[in-house]
Amino acid sequence: MxxxxxxxxxxxxxxxxxxxxxxxxxxxxxxxxxxxxxxxxxxxxxxxxxxxxxxxxxxxxxxxxxxxxxxxxRGSAVLLHAAGVSRGDRAIALVGQSGAGKSTASRVLGRHFGYLSDETVAIEEDGRVAPYPKPVSVITDPAAPWDKGEWSPDELGLRKASEPAYLTGLVVLERDPGRTVPELVELPLVDAMLAVIAQSSSLPLLDRPLHRLAELASGSGGPYLLRYSEIGDCVELLGALLDPDAAGSRSERHPWTSTPPVPNSPDGLIVRAPWRDAVHGDGGTLVLIDETPVRLGPVGEVLWRVAAAPMSRDAAYAAVVAALGEHPDAARAVDDGIATLIELGLLHAPTAP
Structure with a gap:
């Protein structure tokens, strides 16, 4: 050249x-x-x-x-290890779990929709997907999955994507060779976020990363889980997400308001430790501590919510019972919950044993 x-x-x-x-x-x-x-x-x-x-x-x-x-x-866009396809100005990202091939999905779906990428979907602050129509990586020998060949999108007959395209759907792939009929279902927001965070890059470097991811994940009524055997059977299901008339309701989510950490809690009291971001939605509450996302169970969710200001353990116990009801093991569950949240770095109790 x-x-x-x-x-x-x-x-x-x-x-x-x-x-x-x-x-x-x-x-x-x-x-x-x-x-x-x-x-x-x-x-x-x-x-x-x-x-x-x-x-x-x-x-x-x-x-x-x-x-x-x-x-x-890093730090300027949401970076997902995902495949991306589009139709017009609408785009979807397909996040692959173990056994779900993003490159295979790109090769098949790219013949029906615009090919954006087979492995990296970057979403800008305004929701636009920055295209990356790179050569598609294909396993040439199943016995050597890391030894891949490269083919250009044109050689594979993949359609060119229109620009700009904005993310309107996030789909978690779940391949099941035994499934006969593909199924696209809504996925609880927190479940989807955990799946996507595991397939993201440098997400904690963004401002309010969980909120940004929740906004993206809940577009067009999603997020979604696609259960399938062969991705070629899913063209119609995914095409519906790219339909200009597709405008489902967003999954319910509630942002938590950050409060300044309390440097020293009085004896016997607990209080929230410093945290980066948190989202409550379908599937529970997700809190980001430094770079680690933590999903709270029912008891932990109540404890973390009420500990915005220093409170006694007796008050914490009363709050859990009021929210979840009486239970013979409530005292032990609350004590275990407080200990777990302290260990995870979500609660602060300087004088706790």
Whole structure:
């Protein structure tokens, strides 16, 4: 490549320096990354950084570009390890759990919808999905799942996405080879958030990260769980989410208001410890402590809620009973709950044994 070759990887722009590759490897790289190329930009333009390509393995290059781009975009966008497809200005992100292939979903769904990415969906603050139509990584030998080949979206016949596209649905994939009929169901918000957080990058660096993720997850009536055997059987179900007339109600959620931490609690009292963010919605309450999300059970949820100001353990016990009802083991459950929340860093009790 004699001219500057600039690509855009979900908002991170790179000028690929391929001088160390032979002519064949350079030409193959050109074919693979053509969908991401930004014509008219040069290596010296604002926002473009150099990227030295030394490996002739296309899959290794793809991983290096993705990781470098994640480092550049951390803290500025919601970064999901997910596949993305769109129709018009509507986009959905497909988050794969174990056994659910994002690349397979991209290859199949991308023939029906616009192909955004097979592995990284970046959502900007306004909800726009920054496209990353990179070459698709495909396992060529089931016995060696980490040894993947690369094919360009054009070689695979994937449709080009319209821009801009905004996230209107978040879908957690659950592949079950024994299932005969696919099913798309609403997923409790907190369940979905935990699944998505496990497949996200640098989420705690964002401002109010749980709130931002909850807003994205609850679009179009979601979040959703897709149970399926073959992703090709799901085109109609997912197409309904991309229908311009699809506008379901959002899952109920309630933000918690942050209060300044109390540095010292009087003897025998408990109080909330410092925390980053928290969301209450379908499925319970999720609290972010530093970079760790913690899901609260019924007792813990009551304890954490009422401990916004210092309170005695007797008062905490009364609050739990008032909220959940009398129980023969209530005292032990409250004591265990307080101990667990202190251990997790959610409650502060300097003089607690």
């Amino acid at each position: 004699n001219e500057d070759y600039v690509i855009d990887a979900f908002g991170a722009r790179w000028s690929l320096d391929t001088r160390e590759l032979d002519a064949g490897a350079r030409e193959r790289l050109h074919v693979l990354w053509e969908r991401c190329r930004v014509r008219g930009l040069g290596a010296r333009d604002v926002g473009v950084e150099p990227f030295l390509v030394t490996d002739s393995d296309p899959y290794a290059v793809s991983r290096e570009i993705t990781l470098a781009s994640l480092r550049r975009r």
